[in-house]
Amino acid sequence: MQVFHTGAEWQKNWLHALQTKKSIGFVPTMGALHEGHLDLIRASKKSTDLTVVSIFVNPIQFNNSEDFEKYPVLTDQDLSLLEKENVDFVFLPSVESIYPQKPTLSFDFGKLETVLEGAFRPGHFSGVGIIVSKLFNIIRPHQSFFGQKDLQQIAVIKRLVADLSFPIEIMVVPTRRETDGLALSSRNMRLSQNEREKALILFNSLSFAKNELLKGEKWLEIRNQITQAFEAEPLAKLEYFELVDPESFHVYSEFDPTKNSSICVASYIGNIRLIDNLPIIP
Numbered sequence: 001m002q003v004f005h006t007g008a009e010w011q012k013n014w015l016h017a018l019q020t021k022k023s024i025g026f027v028p029t030m031g032a033l034h035e036g037h038l039d040l041i042r043a044s045k046k047s048t049d050l051t052v053v054s055i056f057v058n059p060i061q062f063n064n065s066e067d068f069e070k071y072p073v074l075t076d077q078d079l080s081l082l083e084k085e086n087v088d089f090v091f092l093p094s095v096e097s098i099y100p101q102k103p104t105l106s107f108d109f110g111k112l113e114t115v116l117e118g119a120f121r122p123g124h125f126s127g128v129g130i131i132v133s134k135l136f137n138i139i140r141p142h143q144s145f146f147g148q149k150d151l152q153q154i155a156v157i158k159r160l161v162a163d164l165s166f167p168i169e170i171m172v173v174p175t176r177r178e179t180d181g182l183a184l185s186s187r188n189m190r191l192s193q194n195e196r197e198k199a200l201i202l203f204n205s206l207s208f209a210k211n212e213l214l215k216g217e218k219w220l221e222i223r224n225q226i227t228q229a230f231e232a233e234p235l236a237k238l239e240y241f242e243l244v245d246p247e248s249f250h251v252y253s254e255f256d257p258t259k260n261s262s263i264c265v266a267s268y269i270g271n272i273r274l275i276d277n278l279p280i281i282p
């Protein structure tokens, strides 16, 4: 496994030699790796000749400074996990090499900025758009792998790739969960034992809502019940619980079984903000 720290290193030593002969799969991460990240890596290894993983906690996508400062950094542990997965290359850039100066450019993803994550995390998707564009330009992969866990991020990345004509195929990998249903997240390690138990309210609400929808119950009534359940949990602070089109992120007020739809949730549990989603397949 080769570790490199700058784009110049990658391009000089590896990219030009490999690009025409091998397919390159790329998995961008912020580290503190878990089985969800490893699923992306395994998907990349299956589908491409060489896998590059990046670990970079991107300061400009955090709209909450405490979330950034407390984001777990476990580089040694991450590198040994990546070694075990037989990853070919790891990109570990410094903040200074990625941002020699503060970017002047920003992205506006239109409607995607006005709902759910876009509405609750102003500037977040612009920061994601900038780092992903930089990483795509540095690594120049053929395919890049993203988790369904961050559903709205996938919609943003697909727009980015379409609008800027990146010659990269975006591959989506299903959400990896704990056995009780909690979606794996690097932020879960910041939950206390009590908060960890309470965090199950996200997955339980999604599963309950999905079952009720499929039984024919009305969406707005289901959402009402869920909102009340969150209000009754002192450790939880619900930001949104919405039924959406997973591509446009149009927010539905009723369920139409002929249309693609997903339920998305964001809630604080204590001081930790968690998100999750479930596709509805009737």
Ligand code: AMP
Pocket (backbone or CB within 6 Å): 028, 029, 030, 031, 035, 036, 037, 039, 040, 145, 146, 147, 148, 149, 150, 173, 174, 175, 176, 177, 183, 184, 185, 186
């Ligand atoms: P992060 O390190 O949180 O920025 O995540 C890096 C990538 O891993 C993103 O594409 C995420 O969507 C994906 N990811 C995070 N958690 C999971 C999970 N539980 N299952 C599958 N993919 C995930």
